[in-house]
Amino acid sequence: MTTQDIAVDSKVTVHPVSLALGARLEGVDLTQPIDEPDWAVVRQAFADHSLVIVRGQDITVDDQRRWAQGFSELDLPEGVSPLEMREHTSMFTLEGHPDTLALHNNADRRPGLDHWHTDNIGFVDPPSATVLYAKVTPALGGDTLFASMHLAFEALSRPMQVFLESLDAVHDMRQAFRNPMLEEALRKKGIDPDEHFARHEPAVHPLVRTHPVTGRKALFLSAPHTTGIVGLSDKEARTLLQFLFHHCEDPAFQYRHVWQEGDVLVWDNRALQHLPVADYHPHERLMFRMSVSGDVVRRG
Known part of the structure; x- marks a missing residue:
């Protein structure tokens, strides 16, 4: 089934932004509840497309939360919020909203992430999706690559695919946070x-x-977090x-998003890696981030 098959009763239109991934949605107002025909699209x-983009939004935290909750495709245990929060990100938590991170960079706070990664892959239940709202953007720079x-x-190649499908990788959150700025925060x-x-x-x-x-099927690894492969020697791993980290950075797999104030992006951590380009210091950039809960990763 495609979006064309289910769009008959919806005002939402879908516009791919690259051959690799991503689509811009039109006909979506995130300040209002979204009806089911629109949600289906x-x-x-x-x-x-693994990434959806809505532009020109002026929303509250509650609006963003309502949007994020619509992407929870998993049956969660009773009492578990579909928005995940981790203690190691508490220094970014927006006051009064423990499920929301305020990612604020300016002349006094340099951007700290500038590498390809998958969010929180080092947990047993990595988030299935990330929702990011651009409140303030620099005039130039600060793009995100996917x-x-x-x-x-x-x-x-098929032999390489078969080999990789038999393997498990080890992911260490501590390794990803060996960054002086993040440790200081x-x-x-x-x-x-x-x-x-x-x-x-x-x-x-x-x-x-x-x-x-x-x-x-998708490769599931993250250079800052992935430290080994079960059953292989350190040298082999x-x-x-x-090889895989380099392979994943092929431009043929990529889309580069140039942020505008009011952009709201949702990307699928089960299918994408992303790279926030840290090239805009000392200019200001303010983003609000929420994460949709995932589940234990399974091979099949």
Whole structure:
């Protein structure tokens, strides 16, 4: 089924933004509840393109939360919020909204992330999606690149695909936070990075995951987090992972988003990696981020 098949009763239109991934949605007003025919088109576009973009929005935290909750495709246990929050990001939490991060950079706070990654892959239940709202953007710079891990997997030879499908990778959140700026921010909030991450054992996930909605296979790894492969020697794992990290950065798999104030993006962490380009210091950039809960990653 495609968005054209289900769009008869909807005012939402879908416009792909690249051959690799991503679609812009028109006919969506996030200040208002969205009816089910429109949600059907939005969810199908998300499944088809892994990234959906809504422009020109002036929304509240509650508006963003309502939008984010519409992407929860999983049956969650009773009492569990579809928006996940982790203690290690508490230094960014928006006051009064523990499910919302305020990512604010300016002359006094340099951007700290400038590498390809998948959000929170080092947990047993990484978030299925990220929702990011651009409140303030620099005049130039601050773009975000996205890469399709579906395309990255499909571009490999069949023997390599079969080999990778048999493997599990190890992901360590502590490794990803070995960054002086992030460690300092944690300590200012009273969190000792070594003590905090010592409580989190590295997570093990299939190196190739099957998307629970589309059934499409994707590479599932993240250079800042992924430290090894079960059953391989350190040397073998390093060699294979370096090949895959480089392979995932192929421009043929990518879309580059140039942010405008009022943009709201939702991307599928089960299918994409992203790279926030840290090239805009000392200019101001303010984003509000929410994450949609995921589940334990499964191979099939």
